[in-house]
Amino acid sequence: MKTPALLVLEDGRTFRGEAFGAIGETFGEAVFTTGMTGYQETLTDPSYHRQIVTMTAPHIGNTGVNGEDDESAKIWVAGYVVRDPARISSNWRATGSLDDRLKAEGVVGIAGVDTRALTRHLRERGAMRAAVSSTGEDAADVLAKVRTSPSMTGADLVGDVTTPEPYVVNAEGPTRFKIAAVDLGIKRNTPRRMAARGIEVHVLPATTPPEELLKRQLDGVFFSNGPGDPATADGPVALARAALGAQLPTFGICFGNQVLGRALGFGTYKLVYGHRGINQPVIDKNTGKVEITAHNHGFAVDAPRGKAADTEFGRAEVSHVCLNDDVVEGLTCLDTPAFSVQYHPEAAAGPHDADYLFDRFVDLMKGKN
Ligand SMILES: NC(=O)CC[C@H](N)C(=O)O
Numbered sequence: 001m002k003t004p005a006l007l008v009l010e011d012g013r014t015f016r017g018e019a020f021g022a023i024g025e026t027f028g029e030a031v032f033t034t035g036m037t038g039y040q041e042t043l044t045d046p047s048y049h050r051q052i053v054t055m056t057a058p059h060i061g062n063t064g065v066n067g068e069d070d071e072s073a074k075i076w077v078a079g080y081v082v083r084d085p086a087r088i089s090s091n092w093r094a095t096g097s098l099d100d101r102l103k104a105e106g107v108v109g110i111a112g113v114d115t116r117a118l119t120r121h122l123r124e125r126g127a128m129r130a131a132v133s134s135t136g137e138d139a140a141d142v143l144a145k146v147r148t149s150p151s152m153t154g155a156d157l158v159g160d161v162t163t164p165e166p167y168v169v170n171a172e173g174p175t176r177f178k179i180a181a182v183d184l185g186i187k188r189n190t191p192r193r194m195a196a197r198g199i200e201v202h203v204l205p206a207t208t209p210p211e212e213l214l215k216r217q218l219d220g221v222f223f224s225n226g227p228g229d230p231a232t233a234d235g236p237v238a239l240a241r242a243a244l245g246a247q248l249p250t251f252g253i254c255f256g257n258q259v260l261g262r263a264l265g266f267g268t269y270k271l272v273y274g275h276r277g278i279n280q281p282v283i284d285k286n287t288g289k290v291e292i293t294a295h296n297h298g299f300a301v302d303a304p305r306g307k308a309a310d311t312e313f314g315r316a317e318v319s320h321v322c323l324n325d326d327v328v329e330g331l332t333c334l335d336t337p338a339f340s341v342q343y344h345p346e347a348a349a350g351p352h353d354a355d356y357l358f359d360r361f362v363d364l365m366k367g368k369n
Pocket residue numbers: 047224225226227228229230253254255256296297298299300
């Protein structure tokens with residue numbers, strides 16, 4: 001017999017289904033992602049730390065899990081919600097089933113949920129605190145605990161995911177540049193895309209002091225994606241300010257965009273339900289070109305569209321916006337070699353329209369040499 005499970009949302013809405021993965025109880029922010037592929041990459045993306053992720057694609061687990069697609073050393077999602085798990089894994093690369101992997105890593109999930117109804121609810125009411133429980137506990141008791149669990153607003157989570165020690169990802173072929181990548185929850189595919197362009201990537205802990213970053217005398221700095229509320233990232237913001245002050249070529253992705261935005265003096269705010277998926281249209285304001293891009297963000301930068309803003313580090317403009325809702329998706333400094341995007345040019349899984357941004361980073365570093 002299948003073990004019954006509950007998904008309880010902060011506003012009291014409750015979904016019933018059956019246990020998927022580990023049996024237990026877990027808390028986090030309920031969000032949804034619309035990606036039709038790439039569930040293994042989603043599960044292992046450190047940006048999903050403390051989030052209960054709902055897959056809107058109804059059939060999950062078809063290709064099992066493999067030894068190649070992880071974006072980090074483990075599964076980071078706090079909980080997993082699916083409609084209809086695949087009963088068999090069909091892929092030549094599969095080394096196991098999704099259910100077994102979730103069990104092995106103690107990740108509590110729920111299957112058999114009406115994920116369309118859940119997604120519509122989250123779109124209307126916003127992402128909110130939630131729990132998945134398969135311990136047989138009463139929904140009212142679970143709800144009481146959800147209401148005392150921590151919120152994503154104000155959550156400082158970088159310390160949970162950053163590397164404790166620096167490490168180096170070697171360039172493929174001859175080394176053309178050496179950069180520091182500040183690890184705020186970095187996905188493996190990012191250094192990989194850089195290495196393919198001859199960049200040697202020195203991944204550094206988020207707690208690296210600004211003096212130490214500058215002392216390394218590298219060709220550029222990168223600020224990665226990561227979990228939590230960017231309003232709490234004062235340490236990384238100080239690093240970005242040091243990089244900007246030193247005119248060091250700087251690139252940021254997702255959390256890195258928010259960190260650069262804050263370093264320039266802009267604020268950040270929480271979106272109602274965020275952008276998560278791999279088909280989000282973004283326009284480059286300067287070229288008018290539209291890219292289909294991968295997103296995973298619940299916060300955004302609050303910066304003026306149109307005219308460049310005057311910041312402590314010279315003029316800065318919003319370079320990209322999302323065509324669905326006009327949210328800021330990229331920033332470019334006009335007097336300092338720095339830019340960032342809120343979406344994922346490293347996209348795994350996802351479209352590669354934005355891959356050119358890694359070349360833009362290379363061009364910035366070439367300009368400096
Ligand atoms: N993928 C990311 O870097 C996410 C950044 C931030 N935690 C947000 O939700 O907006």
